[in-house]
Amino acid sequence: MPHGPDLSISEVIRAELGAPVLVRRLDSSPRSDVSLVEFDGAPAIVKRVTGGPDAADRFRNEVTALRLAGQVRPSPVAALLAADPADLVLVLEYLSHTRPAEVRWTVDYAVALARLHTSPTAGLPPYRGAGQDDVDAFLSLAQRLDVPVPPSAADELRAVLDRLDGDGAGSLLHGDPCPDNAVLTDDGIRFVDLEGAQRGPAMVELAYLRIGFPTCWCVTALPAAQIAAAEAAYHDTRRSLGHPTTGDDLTDACVGWLIQGDALVQRAARRGADHWAALTRADWEWGTATARERLLHRLDVVTTMTAGHTQLAGVAALTDAMRSLVRQRWPRLSTLPMARNNPLTAGD
Template sequence: MAPAVRAEFDGVLDRLGRAPGNALLHGDPCPGNDLYTRDGVRFVDFEQAALGNGLTELAYLRVALPTCWCATATPSPLLRRAEEAYRAAWSTATGAEPQGDLADACTGWLPRGDALVERARRDGSDHLARAAHRDWRWGTATARRRLLHRLGVVGEITVGSADLAGVGDLTAMMRDRMLDRWPTPQPLSPRRPSGRHGRRRTSVLRRLWNPP
């Protein structure tokens, strides 16, 4: 990696490390952990919850639910609605704009190889490097399909950024090289999965949340 690009990545890590951490993050806001009830949306499964910067979790939608088995490419209109709703809710609650940079938050997800495998396999191995030698499937997508999506997101969101110009160029080049070398990976689906296991779990939890 060129020194200038490495310096940009170091800058991202530094800014993310200093970002205010006073928002409650769910930690795993995946389909199946959100319930649509007569009183609105309710979330369950808070075992990964922590305080942090809300933009980290907002970026979760752009980078296709990186800790979840069901990688989903959220359509642009829904992304805009979600991001506008987040910023409006934050402003209403605090009287100020959200602190931090969404481009930093998306870039911060990119090098996390542990977000290419299920939780049981997040053992400190360099899964990001492993994806260069072999592909594997986790849930609805393979590791390389997930990585290609994240590279595309970072390449797009850093366009015109003075702080992340080199990162944007690098991710665009990596994505092009991956597609040249492995032309088979397909884009991630924009549709939320609705498998039998997920429907049954959601149905049980909804009945518990809203008893007769």
């Protein structure tokens, strides 16, 4: 997006919002250009969706999700002020931010997530999480690490996928509900960047708090007390909006994130590669942790959650053995940073 007063913004948007003046470019993913712009003196965020043959689909998806979630009050998303499909440009409400108390952000995050999940879902694509290819690749990883695979593990993992596929398919999922896609305002947290929005099981995103924000560069661990308070707030919010809770057992969702190889790399690098095979050859950094550190954290979480779980006895044995082997093979791996303070974006 060009700098200076002559922005490449169509007459469609100019006619609706007024004359644009660029204030500054903002940090964004490789697949979008984002700027703070004033229209006749009023601040707004201008986002142009770029990169890849699916850019038009991602634009339509985000517009659809913003309009659907915008029906909830208080809204869990930034308001969509204008959109031009010809240029793949969205204009969003500029969200002024505030700073939360040190521990409070997790509760505010969970409340906003519950509001988002109870939004209408018409027109959104179905959830696409871990699949059979992920099961096969994860079990192959165990074999490459010389970890025996219990006979029941493959069937148990397939059953997890079946349960996730059929559970709570009516929820509006953000697709990437990371701390840097959330802004804490005076009215609560509002989400941005909904290109990956889907309709699917709410538990896969509520599990972010336990599994460590798996699709995020800023992957972190949370103290148990913060997780418990946030999950309670999530369920309370759903009930207050007249929606059933998702249940307290997030084991399946965490198992799904553990085996999903795409959760080791940023969004632009997902789909089509066996990241588990690459992991045995080399480690790589992404944000706050390496790929192997992400694996170790997820193995810790799933091993704890599956202990004594009758439907996942083979998975429990497998992840426990893999965790031990990973620690022995790569003894210098660090634990994930502990997010005691607020990791949310400062708004700009």
